[in-house]
Amino acid sequence: MKKNRALILCFVLPCVFSLLIMFLYPTIRTFVMSFFKIEGITDDVSTWSFYGVENYAKIFGSSTYRKSMLNMGSIWLFGGVLTLSVSLLFAVILTSGIRFKKFFRAAIYLPNVISAVAMATMWIQYIYNQDYGMLNTILKKLGLEGVRWLGADMKFWAMLVAFVFGAVGYYMLIFISGIERIPQDLYEAATIDGANKIQQFSQITLPLLRGIIKTNITFWSVHTITFFLWSKMFSPVDTEATTIVPVVYLYDTAFGGKATITRDAGAGAAVGVTLAVIVLAVYFIVNKVVKDDDLEF
Amino acid sequence: MISKKNKKAKYKAKINWKKELSLLPGYVIVLAWIFFTAVFLIWILGASLSTSREIFSGEVFKFATGFHPENYVNAWESQNVAKFFGNSLLYSVVSCVAVVIISAPAAYALSRYSFLGNKVIKSGLIIAMSIPSIMIIMPIFALATEWQIKGRILLILLYIFLNVPFTTTYLLNFFATLSKTYEEAAAIDGCSPGKTFWVIMLPLVQPAIITVTIFNFLSVWNEFFIALIFANTSDMTPVGVGLLQIVNSMKYTGNYGALFAAVVIVFLPTFLLYIFLSEKIIAGVTGGGIKG
Numbered sequence: 001m002k003k004n005r006a007l008i009l010c011f012v013l014p015c016v017f018s019l020l021i022m023f024l025y026p027t028i029r030t031f032v033m034s035f036f037k038i039e040g041i042t043d044d045v046s047t048w049s050f051y052g053v054e055n056y057a058k059i060f061g062s063s064t065y066r067k068s069m070l071n072m073g074s075i076w077l078f079g080g081v082l083t084l085s086v087s088l089l090f091a092v093i094l095t096s097g098i099r100f101k102k103f104f105r106a107a108i109y110l111p112n113v114i115s116a117v118a119m120a121t122m123w124i125q126y127i128y129n130q131d132y133g134m135l136n137t138i139l140k141k142l143g144l145e146g147v148r149w150l151g152a153d154m155k156f157w158a159m160l161v162a163f164v165f166g167a168v169g170y171y172m173l174i175f176i177s178g179i180e181r182i183p184q185d186l187y188e189a190a191t192i193d194g195a196n197k198i199q200q201f202s203q204i205t206l207p208l209l210r211g212i213i214k215t216n217i218t219f220w221s222v223h224t225i226t227f228f229l230w231s232k233m234f235s236p237v238d239t240e241a242t243t244i245v246p247v248v249y250l251y252d253t254a255f256g257g258k259a260t261i262t263r264d265a266g267a268g269a270a271v272g273v274t275l276a277v278i279v280l281a282v283y284f285i286v287n288k289v290v291k292d293d294d295l296e297f
Numbered sequence: 298m299i300s301k302k303n304k305k306a307k308y309k310a311k312i313n314w315k316k317e318l319s320l321l322p323g324y325v326i327v328l329a330w331i332f333f334t335a336v337f338l339i340w341i342l343g344a345s346l347s348t349s350r351e352i353f354s355g356e357v358f359k360f361a362t363g364f365h366p367e368n369y370v371n372a373w374e375s376q377n378v379a380k381f382f383g384n385s386l387l388y389s390v391v392s393c394v395a396v397v398i399i400s401a402p403a404a405y406a407l408s409r410y411s412f413l414g415n416k417v418i419k420s421g422l423i424i425a426m427s428i429p430s431i432m433i434i435m436p437i438f439a440l441a442t443e444w445q446i447k448g449r450i451l452l453i454l455l456y457i458f459l460n461v462p463f464t465t466t467y468l469l470n471f472f473a474t475l476s477k478t479y480e481e482a483a484a485i486d487g488c489s490p491g492k493t494f495w496v497i498m499l500p501l502v503q504p505a506i507i508t509v510t511i512f513n514f515l516s517v518w519n520e521f522f523i524a525l526i527f528a529n530t531s532d533m534t535p536v537g538v539g540l541l542q543i544v545n546s547m548k549y550t551g552n553y554g555a556l557f558a559a560v561v562i563v564f565l566p567t568f569l570l571y572i573f574l575s576e577k578i579i580a581g582v583t584g585g586g587i588k589g
Contacts, residue, residue, distance in 0.1 A: 098323055
């Protein structure tokens with residue numbers, strides 16, 4: 001047994017070390033930082049001065065931050081409705097007895113394995129390009145005027161559509177695995193009783209997918225809260241109000257973007273804590289509101 | 298079940314057509330989506346072999362002036378893609394190997410032995426997975442400066458530590474399914490517990506290690522946020538951040554052929570991996586996703 005104790009220690013220690021240094025310590029320190037006035041991230045602890053909730057007051061008083069939260073909310077709501085309904089539609093189609101299911105499934109999931117930076121570059125430089133882009137070429141062929149997709153008024157939606165296109169595959173896979181766990185005899189019984197496909201979907205599939213929908217809403221929320229890459233790619237040099245999200249705001253305040261005059265690590269930490277609290281709240285609310293009825297099937 | 302019925306129906310033309318007809322809207326929707334994806338990717342490939350002028354005049358597939366594979370040479374050499382690619386390869390390979398060396402023994406010990414703190418570590422791993430990286434990034438930055446860790450080794454370390462919770466949790470479930478008789482037999486034959494793990498138990502979870510390594514590889518190769526913050530010299534820039542730099546300098550160089558060539562080079566490794574391993578990857582996503 002003594003020998004085993006040494007073995008366990010050797011086996012577990014590196015893992016525990018990485019948990020402590022990479023997750024526990026930084027989380028606590030960020031939390032503490034959010035209550036102090038700190039200019040640079042690397043400033044020594046002795047230069048920190050207690051600031052109460054001033055950092056939080058500062059960020060919530062900032063119109064840029066409020067705009068970023070608003071954008072995040074729009075991404076969550078509009079992007080979420082779009083992503084989850086399209087992915088559910090694909091999941092239902094792919095489980096309806098369609099041929100080449102495996103190929104279709106793999107093709108729809110594909111954007112998830114490709115570097116998102118490459119995906120974003122392709123959307124920006126090709127699909128949305130004003131001169132030779134796919135969308136404007138189609139519009140011109142139809143005799144219509146080309147649109148400035150990346151102009152201030154369209155940019156947010158252009159970004160959202162590109163993001164949703166990539167995300168659909170992932171949520172579709174989770175829906176598919178949920179649908180496949182629903183026993184076939186329920187559908188057979190419903191068919192005998194004369195229920196059509198749409199009735200079967202709303203009476204069987206949807207209610208039995210409640211747990212999966214809950215999972216997907218949680219994932220989507222976390223996905224939106226940590227939204228960064230697409231915003232950065234759609235306004236790569238200067239952060240723009242149309243595409244700013246909280247993580248970009250944090251990046252600019254703490255690490256110094258072009259628009260920020262003075263860095264403020266304390267305010268950055270406050271943004272981080274706020275977002276982490278939102279993540280926690282999402283876990284809590286989704287678990288409370290969407291009850292698993294522990295359906296047995 | 299359904300697919301079996303479908304196969305049978307193939308030979309009964311009447312039922313088959315009725316059924317296929319009812320599925321027609323489904324086919325149309327899915328095919329339209331995939332057609333879009335295909336046009337998208339094929340155009341990028343065409344553009345990467347064209348000149349900037351051809352791209353701007355919308356004549357990508359005419360190849361009036363022939364193919365231009367020199368775009369790739371240009372991207373690889375003068376746009377630094379070779380350097381970015383090498384860095385990404387280094388980060389993903391080294392961190393993927395190291396993370397298994399750290400996580401596999403931990404997962405084994407956590408699933409096999411009960412000891413003080415076992416449960417705490419297990420839930421710690423799960424909580425760590427759901428902590429947004431924005432919560433940890435600033436103290437890590439300060440720590441790295443304080444301890445003078447910089448250059449490529451810093452990103453390698455970060456990618457190792459970041460992937461430990463997921464990898465350990467994933468492997469834990471596989472070790473738990475293995476029968477204890479393996480260790481008992483090994484112990485009777487006089488094999489030490491340590492050796493039993495490396496020689497007997499580890500090879501048994503090889504399929505799980507392969508799956509988890511694919512995921513780690515994809516996530517490190519495609520990682521962007523951490524790299525953007527920590528890769529402050531071009532010597533340590535991986536492909537994602539490198540591509541952003543190329544896009545930003547496009548205003549001055551104007552070489553769009555090379556830009557698209559760079560895009561192709563960046564997505565090709567994971568794309569090829571996916572072509573060969575899509576079944577495994579998809580099974581891994583649904584297997585891991587449901588737990589959440």
